[in-house]
Amino acid sequence: MVEFVVPEPDYDRYSNRQLAAVPLALLALALLVLAGWYLMTGAPVTPGIEFTGGTEIQIATDASQTEVRQAFDFEPDSVQPVAGSNEFIVTTQSADNEAIRSQAESAGYEIVSIQTRSASFGADAQRLALMGIAVAFVGMSILIFVLFRSFVPSLAVVLSAFSDIIIPLALMNLFGIKLSLGSVAALLMLIGYSVDSDILLNNHILRRRGSFYESTYRAMQTGVTMTVTSISAMTVMYIVSSLFKIPLLPDLAIVLVFGLVVDLMNTYMMNLSLLRWYKYEGVAR
Amino acid sequence: MNLRDNWRIIMLTVFVLASTFALFGPASAPDADVNNSSSVGASTDPTNLKYGLELAGGSRIRAPLVGTTAENLDIEQDNRADIRSTVASEMDVGGGDVNVRLNTENGDAVEVLERNVSEQRLRAALEAAGVGTEDATVRSGVTGETRQQTVETIQAKINRGGLSGGTVTDQRSATGDHFVVVDVPNANTTQVLDLIGDQGEVRVVAHYPVSGDNGTEYRNQTVLTNRQLERSQIGVADTDRNGRPMVPITLQEEDAQNYSQALVDTGFTSSEATGGQRCRYREQPSDSGYCLYTVLDGEIVYAASLNSNLAESIESGEFEKAPTFQMQTTSMDEAQSLQVNLRAGALPTELATDEGTVLFLQQSLGDRFKSRALLTGLIAWLAVSGMVFLRYKNPRVALPMLMTAAAEVYILLGFAAAIGLPLNLSYIAGFIAVIGTGVDDLLIIADEILNEGEIATGRVFQNRFRKAFWVIGAAAVTTIIAMSPLAFLSLGDLQGFAIVTIVGVLIGVLVTRPAYGDVLRNLMLNQQQRE
Numbered sequence: 001m002v003e004f005v006v007p008e009p010d011y012d013r014y015s016n017r018q019l020a021a022v023p024l025a026l027l028a029l030a031l032l033v034l035a036g037w038y039l040m041t042g043a044p045v046t047p048g049i050e051f052t053g054g055t056e057i058q059i060a061t062d063a064s065q066t067e068v069r070q071a072f073d074f075e076p077d078s079v080q081p082v083a084g085s086n087e088f089i090v091t092t093q094s095a096d097n098e099a100i101r102s103q104a105e106s107a108g109y110e111i112v113s114i115q116t117r118s119a120s121f122g123a124d125a126q127r128l129a130l131m132g133i134a135v136a137f138v139g140m141s142i143l144i145f146v147l148f149r150s151f152v153p154s155l156a157v158v159l160s161a162f163s164d165i166i167i168p169l170a171l172m173n174l175f176g177i178k179l180s181l182g183s184v185a186a187l188l189m190l191i192g193y194s195v196d197s198d199i200l201l202n203n204h205i206l207r208r209r210g211s212f213y214e215s216t217y218r219a220m221q222t223g224v225t226m227t228v229t230s231i232s233a234m235t236v237m238y239i240v241s242s243l244f245k246i247p248l249l250p251d252l253a254i255v256l257v258f259g260l261v262v263d264l265m266n267t268y269m270m271n272l273s274l275l276r277w278y279k280y281e282g283v284a285r
Numbered sequence: 286m287n288l289r290d291n292w293r294i295i296m297l298t299v300f301v302l303a304s305t306f307a308l309f310g311p312a313s314a315p316d317a318d319v320n321n322s323s324s325v326g327a328s329t330d331p332t333n334l335k336y337g338l339e340l341a342g343g344s345r346i347r348a349p350l351v352g353t354t355a356e357n358l359d360i361e362q363d364n365r366a367d368i369r370s371t372v373a374s375e376m377d378v379g380g381g382d383v384n385v386r387l388n389t390e391n392g393d394a395v396e397v398l399e400r401n402v403s404e405q406r407l408r409a410a411l412e413a414a415g416v417g418t419e420d421a422t423v424r425s426g427v428t429g430e431t432r433q434q435t436v437e438t439i440q441a442k443i444n445r446g447g448l449s450g451g452t453v454t455d456q457r458s459a460t461g462d463h464f465v466v467v468d469v470p471n472a473n474t475t476q477v478l479d480l481i482g483d484q485g486e487v488r489v490v491a492h493y494p495v496s497g498d499n500g501t502e503y504r505n506q507t508v509l510t511n512r513q514l515e516r517s518q519i520g521v522a523d524t525d526r527n528g529r530p531m532v533p534i535t536l537q538e539e540d541a542q543n544y545s546q547a548l549v550d551t552g553f554t555s556s557e558a559t560g561g562q563r564c565r566y567r568e569q570p571s572d573s574g575y576c577l578y579t580v581l582d583g584e585i586v587y588a589a590s591l592n593s594n595l596a597e598s599i600e601s602g603e604f605e606k607a608p609t610f611q612m613q614t615t616s617m618d619e620a621q622s623l624q625v626n627l628r629a630g631a632l633p634t635e636l637a638t639d640e641g642t643v644l645f646l647q648q649s650l651g652d653r654f655k656s657r658a659l660l661t662g663l664i665a666w667l668a669v670s671g672m673v674f675l676r677y678k679n680p681r682v683a684l685p686m687l688m689t690a691a692a693e694v695y696i697l698l699g700f701a702a703a704i705g706l707p708l709n710l711s712y713i714a715g716f717i718a719v720i721g722t723g724v725d726d727l728l729i730i731a732d733e734i735l736n737e738g739e740i741a742t743g744r745v746f747q748n749r750f751r752k753a754f755w756v757i758g759a760a761a762v763t764t765i766i767a768m769s770p771l772a773f774l775s776l777g778d779l780q781g782f783a784i785v786t787i788v789g790v791l792i793g794v795l796v797t798r799p800a801y802g803d804v805l806r807n808l809m810l811n812q813q814q815r816e
Contacts, residue, residue, distance in 0.1 A: 004675035050778075058650065097643045101474065113646040114474070120640050121347075124460055129779070136767040143766055147759050181778050182714070188771065188783075189718050192764030196725050199759050208752075222732040226725040229672040233724075236668040237661055237717070244657040247339075248710045252717070 006224045008217050011272070019273035023266050027163045030170035037173050045169050048178035049077075051126035053119030054093045055100050059109035060086055071107040072100065082245045087112055089245065095119060129184045133191075137161070140191050147199075152282050153206060156274035157198040160266040164194035168258035175254075182251030189252075190259040193230065197223035197267045205275050212279055220268060227267075231260045291807070297800035300792070301692055304699020308332045334698065337707035337781075340655045342648030343470035344477045348641030349462060350435055350634050352427035353402035355411060356391035357420050368395065368414040375410035376402065381511075384633075386428045394428050398634040426463055431633045436465060439481050439636075441629035446480040446622075448472045465636060474645040479622070482638065483582045486511045486631035487623065489612075490578040491551050492588075494562065501572075508547045508577070511631050513540040519627045522620035530620040531611040532627065541608030545599040553577070554596040564590040579612060581626065587614055658713045665717065666691070669724055676728075681808045682735070686727045689801040693723050696797065697789050711778055715785025722764055722790055726757045726798045734805055750802050761794040 011019070034044040049056060054077070061068065068088050069079050077091045094100060097116040104111055117125075140161065145154045165187055172183065204219035205212060234256045241249035288295065309332060330336075338345050360368060365385045372395060373383040382398045395416070397407060404423040411418050427435075436453050443451035451469035458464065469477050489509035494501045517540065520533030536544060552558055558575035566573040566588035579587040591599075592611075598604040614620040669690070673683045694716055701708060733753035734746070764786065771783035 004672065095639070097474065097638070111473075111645065111647075112650050114643070115645075116643045118640045118642065121642055124458060124462065125778075127460065128458065132770040132779075135770040139766040139769070140763050143759075143763055181711070185711070185714050185718075185779055185782050188767050189721070189786075191767040192718075192722060192760070193725070195763045196722070196760045199763075200729065200756050203756050203759075218732075218736075222728055225672070225676050225732075226728050229669055229676075229724055229728070230721050232672050233665040233668045233721070237665040240661045240664050241657075244661065246654055246657055246661065246710070248714055249658070249661060249717075252714050 004225070004228075006221045008220075009268070011213065011216070011276075016273040016277045019269045019276075023160075023163060023270035026167060026262075026265070030163075030167040033170040033173055034166065045172055045179045047122075047126055048180040049091055049093070049122070050117060050180050051122045051129070052093065053095045053117050053122040054091065055095060055097060055114065055116040056089060056091045057100055057104060057114040058082070058087055058089045058112040059104055060112050061088070061107075061109040062086055063107075063109070068109075071109070072103050074100075080245075083243055126179075129179075129181075133165070133184065133187055136188055136191050137165070140195060144195070144199075148202060148206070150206075150278075152274055152278040153202050156271040156278075157195060157202060159274075160198050160263070160271045161191055161194045163266050163270070164190050164259050164263045167262045168255050171258045172255065177251065177254065180248075180251045182248040183255045185248075186252045186255035186259065189256060190263075193227075193256070194259065194263040194266070197227055197263060198271055200226075201267060201271060202275065205279065212276065216272065223267065224264065227260050227264050231257055234260065291803050293796075293800040293803045294807075297689075297692065297797055300696050300699075300796050304696045304702075307699040307703035308334065308695075332698075333702040335702070335705055335707045336651070336655065337709035337712075338468055338470065338644065338646060338651075339709045340651045340658075341470050341707075342646045342651035343468065344472050344474045344646075345469075345644040346467045346474070346477060346481075346636065346638060346641065347456070347464050347643075348636040348638045349425070349464055350427045350432060351400050351637045352396050352398040352431070352634050353404070353407055353423065353425055354394055354396040354428055355407055355418065355421045355423045356389065356394045357422055358393040358395060358411070358416050358418070359420075360385060360387060360393040360395075360416060362387065364415070368411075368416060371414035372397070372407075372410045375413050376406060384428070384431065386430055389428050389430065391422070396427050396431060398427065398431070400637075427634055432463060432465070434633050438630050438632050439465065439467060442481055442485065442625055442632075443467070443469060443477075445629050446625045448476065448480065451477075464641060467636075471648065474643055478638070480625065481632070481636065484632045484635055485626035485629070486582055487514055487626050488580045489514070490580050491547065491553060492573065492576040492578055493551050493553065493558070494572075494574065503573075504551075505578075506547065506551060508544055508551075509536075509540070513537070513544075514627055515630045516540070519624060522617065522624045524617070525611055525613075529613055530615070530617045531613045532620050532624045533609060533611050534627070536608040536610075538605070538608070541605050544608075545604050548591060548596075548599055553591045554600050559590060559593040559596050564588055579614075579623070581623075586619065586623075587612075589613055654710065658710065662694075662713065662716065662720075666720065669720070673724070673728075677731070681812060682731055682805065685801060685804045685808065686724070686731060689727055689797050689804070690720055690723045693719060693789065693793050693797045696792050697785065700788060700792070701785075706781075709781055711780075711782040712785045715782045715789065718764075718782070718786045719789030719793060722760065723793050723798065726760070726793065727801055729753050729756055730798060730802050731805060734802060735809070746806055750799075753802070754799070757794060757798060761790050764790050 038044045065079055065081060065088065068090065069076055074092050074094045077093060080089045082089060095116050095118050101111065101114060141158045144157045148154045177183065200223045201219045204215040208215050234253045238250055238253035238257060241253060369383050369385050370380060373380045376397055378397060378399050384396050386394045395411060407423055408418045432455055436455050440453040443453065448469045451467065454466050456464045456466050467477065467481065488507050488511055491506045491508045493504060495504055517537055518535040522530065522532050525531050548554055553575055562574040564574050564576035566576050575590055576588045577591060578585045595610055612623065614623055670687050673686055677683045697716060697719060730753045733749050736749060768783040768786045771779045772787055
């Protein structure tokens, strides 16, 4: 039978600098990707139609994908078939609900669903979403500093959570995933999730008896199980919900997978190196 | 089993039972008032759960109201009428499109219910009306009073237009903008927009020839305003003796007097108007003779002569004693829509649908999302189960853990059923977030209690439990803080997700997850004793 045992890394072999270098380099790279994206497209992440405004229409027809693409006056952003049915999902930047409805009807398509957002509404939603993430992050940071009441361990948690959001954002650009309500929900969930394993690690190292490495390993046994369990659940959810074409869930799942994988690295390399430095050198100062 | 030691398990049991009652018991209170819940319980669904549009199908229109409002003005009660007419003429809009409202949340206000009103022009018009605008703030949107009236009128139209179960609410976004949200299950967008997309203002206009110096010219005079029609008694759309569709209307006494006077003055009761110069709008719109137009939102929807019997009864004064007449239409559908417009009244202002969102979903697609989302959730739960079994191998640890995670979702569903929360896809994302944090916490509790192989009892157990709880509590508070901006800022679509996550984390931390600690201790002690 397959065994799931959390391996014990040999941390002694690496210096704090070496440990922190990889996550910090990746964080820097991610920031670079976001900055480059911002310079090229005017936004750090490409917003989806929920934030730019536009229409998503799901139609049932026996026509082919090419025929569907040509049936509308506008150039569709994408035409995706829904697996296991004769349906297509067409997205476009056009927010003229009435025109799109009548074009679909005159082409003989059955409208299964249609959703239109005006550009101004989308822009408002985007501002709110970003504000929500920012407020959530600041609130979380304040809480962490209050809970641990010491600078370096708190900073380790906050920095790791920051990286857990930034790297998935960069990955979204690389994989062509647009910012949607699902990915915003995932980014918010990441703030909560990523902090779980960090708090656990800090708590074991700072507030428990036992040697540094013993405490670390004990925290890792629980923490890695937590994260790996979530990753497996979200991977499965991504596959199933993409096949089923359920809105919201695939974006949410894939961004969470990105974030949780990144969190494993950040927690047990960056956060750990900062804690080790704090425990052996920082406190002594 | 010691009750005092196991009070957490008892509490969990009570919550599960309460959820069962909420989910499967006799339908609870929110069901009684269908108009106030934005969903319909599918008849095939054995539970009391309510589903929102994304899972039940239907139409949602969310849009701001057309208008521009100047606030923080200082207006004397007596000058209201003057200001209204001056602003209307300065802005070149109808008098009905300007309102002067005193003592709103932001001082006195003047609103112009038209599209594309420039701030500059409104300020200039106010200055011209003698209202100082130095301290005034001008924003797009309408006053709270108008918004309230509009919401009530839309609700009335939806109820009377035969779209059952529709709800209308006023939603405020975090940026301070207001949106009117109209949810109608089992209706498509066209049906809803036909009913409420326009203001639905009905007037009766007399169109008649006057011979002047340059030959015959036509004049228009409104003989029945929307206000007069709204306060009269509107009958049920029906067909008259000749099988033509119509709506019977009984005017108020005073309105009847004015109406008949106006018709007599304009010559509609003359033998010419009911004879040789009868309305021939359909054949010759430019030279139509004596026509009474039924005007809906500025468009002529019907034109007819005054019925000769009615003309006689107006001349003789009979009409004023029993002021009932029939407003004719070309089709029964039109008669019904006219009846709705007259009974519910005109909207004070239009919905700016091009600045909002429009959603339509077939019920079958909603059903598909429902079953598939449930299946997705189950598969994700199985993935979690697999990992937990691989990690602990002992079913005494793993089984209760999975049961607890399931109980958490069950209680949350019970909560949703009890308060009549209409479930949407974003709520399902919330359930997933709750299971996620739940399993994390259960792992922390299990590892803490099983620490070093010894099963703790008494004070040691309490101590370890408290240690685990510190981490869980801290993580829970972080999650709640992360979600609260969305829950309280009212970001529409993600609000449900945030609320479910917060409630779920609270139920988890206060009820289910602590109970797991007790269950685990009991089971492990049993195992030890047997060994």
